[in-house]
Amino acid sequence: MRPNAIESLRAAQAALGEVIAPGLTSAFAVDSAQTVQMLLESLASEWDTAAESLSRDSETLRSLLSAAGEALTNAPAGNESLRPLVSEIEHRLRDDGTTSLMISELASRNGSLRATLESVLVTFEDQTGRPGSEKIDEVRIRIYKHLKEVAARGWSFWDVSSFRGRMAAINSADGVDDSRESVG
Amino acid sequence: MLQQRIQEYLSAKIGADDVAVSNLVRIPGGASRETWSFDARWPENGMEVERGFVLRRDPDASLLETERDLEFRVMDAVAGHGVPVPKMYWLESDGGLLDRPFFVMERIDGCETSPTQVLMDPRFFPVRAKLAEHFVDILARIHALDWRGSGLDFLGAPTDEAACATMEIEKWEAVVDRDALEPQPVLRAAFRWMRRHPPPPAERIVLVHADYRTGNFLCDSDGEIRGVLDWEMVHLGDPMEDVAWACMRPWRWLGDENIGGLIQREQFYKRYEEESGFSVIPEAIRFWELLGNVKLAAIFLTGARSYCEGRTRSPMMAFLGRNIARLELEVMDLMGV
Numbered sequence: 001m002r003p004n005a006i007e008s009l010r011a012a013q014a015a016l017g018e019v020i021a022p023g024l025t026s027a028f029a030v031d032s033a034q035t036v037q038m039l040l041e042s043l044a045s046e047w048d049t050a051a052e053s054l055s056r057d058s059e060t061l062r063s064l065l066s067a068a069g070e071a072l073t074n075a076p077a078g079n080e081s082l083r084p085l086v087s088e089i090e091h092r093l094r095d096d097g098t099t100s101l102m103i104s105e106l107a108s109r110n111g112s113l114r115a116t117l118e119s120v121l122v123t124f125e126d127q128t129g130r131p132g133s134e135k136i137d138e139v140r141i142r143i144y145k146h147l148k149e150v151a152a153r154g155w156s157f158w159d160v161s162s163f164r165g166r167m168a169a170i171n172s173a174d175g176v177d178d179s180r181e182s183v184g
Numbered sequence: 185m186l187q188q189r190i191q192e193y194l195s196a197k198i199g200a201d202d203v204a205v206s207n208l209v210r211i212p213g214g215a216s217r218e219t220w221s222f223d224a225r226w227p228e229n230g231m232e233v234e235r236g237f238v239l240r241r242d243p244d245a246s247l248l249e250t251e252r253d254l255e256f257r258v259m260d261a262v263a264g265h266g267v268p269v270p271k272m273y274w275l276e277s278d279g280g281l282l283d284r285p286f287f288v289m290e291r292i293d294g295c296e297t298s299p300t301q302v303l304m305d306p307r308f309f310p311v312r313a314k315l316a317e318h319f320v321d322i323l324a325r326i327h328a329l330d331w332r333g334s335g336l337d338f339l340g341a342p343t344d345e346a347a348c349a350t351m352e353i354e355k356w357e358a359v360v361d362r363d364a365l366e367p368q369p370v371l372r373a374a375f376r377w378m379r380r381h382p383p384p385p386a387e388r389i390v391l392v393h394a395d396y397r398t399g400n401f402l403c404d405s406d407g408e409i410r411g412v413l414d415w416e417m418v419h420l421g422d423p424m425e426d427v428a429w430a431c432m433r434p435w436r437w438l439g440d441e442n443i444g445g446l447i448q449r450e451q452f453y454k455r456y457e458e459e460s461g462f463s464v465i466p467e468a469i470r471f472w473e474l475l476g477n478v479k480l481a482a483i484f485l486t487g488a489r490s491y492c493e494g495r496t497r498s499p500m501m502a503f504l505g506r507n508i509a510r511l512e513l514e515v516m517d518l519m520g521v
Contacts, residue, residue: 028211141521
């Protein structure tokens with residue numbers, strides 16, 4: 001069935017840019033049309049890869065949470081306050097069985113995993129640098145590497161202005177660049 | 185309809201029966217409030233007076249939940265202290281007059297505010313250096329202002345110089361708590377990081393504009409800044425907060441490292457130090473730049489929630505909510521992870 005969704009979005013963008021916008025007289029209407037144009041660009045940029053990205057991202061999150069659980073379990077003895085988080089991770093990894101390919105279902109599953117990752121990362125920020133936290137530090141770095149990859153995906157209006165240089169550095173490094181100074 | 189109601193309002197305010205309002209148009213920008221421009225003409229002492237006005241009206245839903253009377257009072261107060269702002273005329277908290285509360289101020293004609301125009305229109309190329317100097321000098325003037333003497337202590341000062349950072353962390357963490365629609369691991373981790381890495385205490389508590397950047401001033405083609413706009417987030421705090429906000433990557437519109445697309449960072453610091461007498465401490469700037477990016481993400485979250493809950497149909501609110509990822513990238517860079 002053609003045109004597909006992206007081709008149809010491109011048609012809407014073309015009409016907006018070439019037919020509708022030139023006929024607008026008010027600056028506010030022109031500004032709104034530009035915003036809609038960018039919104040369509042944002043949708044088009046992720047349409048084809050959304051399901052794949054969510055699915056892969058969730059698998060990576062599962063792997064990171066598993067490693068986080070292990071690091072927390074092996075944290076220095078006496079740190080009983082970390083046990084509930086280990087239980088939360090175990091529960092999340094057990095209760096994560098959707099096989100639906102609907103974007104809403106994939107996003108919901110991903111959101112649940114990210115919620116647990118949020119708890120993990122906040123805890124790791126409190127634990128990092130402490131004696132015996134080497135395993136936690138190691139997983140923390142892996143988590144941030146993944147979050148940076150996710151944060152660099154898709155299209156943003158800033159990519160053609162403020163973030164142009166930054167995104168070029170990322171793309172030239174064939175992934176997330178880690179050239180900036182790390183202070184831990 | 186709105187034009188007629190503005191006309192009736194002005195007649196009452198000016199005390200003239202035959203006020204004529206024309207050229208009423210909504211103008212883009214200032215996403216936290218609706219902004220309208222219009223002309224008004226009326227007879228006064230046998231003469232015909234004609235003036236341009238801007239009306240800022242509370243929206244149905246916004247990126248920011250702020251009090252318009254705070255913005256009005258501060259802009260009115262700073263006007264006499266070398267800080268260029270439009271003249272403030274009337275503030276109306278009564279939502280019945282024009283459906284929602286609003287204020288009316290002077291329209292400054294012959295100026296540009298769009299960063300794209302200011303940075304890319306060849307008219308402004310020869311005056312960019314002058315514009316950059318004005319940009320820094322006005323910031324120093326805002327920070328030099330005697331806020332107690334100007335009656336601005338109603339803004340509420342932090343308990344001491346060390347509390348400036350804590351207050352802002354708590355303020356924006358509360359916004360994320362209230363408005364996030366999905367997990368925010370990067371923002372949550374950033375709050376933790378900021379609590380572990382507080383900046384040095386402020387040298388002095390000053391008036392902080394809190395949105396001072398390229399895109400929030402009116403400048404003419406001579407490189408003069410004739411109006412500093414968007415004071416919604418103004419508060420008392422650490423001057424480094426404004427310096428760092430101006431430095432943030434989202435406002436480096438040309439995609440290079442120049443601050444606001446105007447000036448190299450070292451030059452910016454040097455001139456600011458000369459003009460303000462404050463020392464720019466890189467460690468403090470890093471903290472405040474990080475907080476600024478988190479704050480901007482929180483503002484976008486507020487807009488996204490407004491849209492998703494149906495309180496606004498603005499495509500801008502939907503769009504900005506989809507642009508938080510790049511801010512997360514910047515936050516993680518600044519955390520050094």
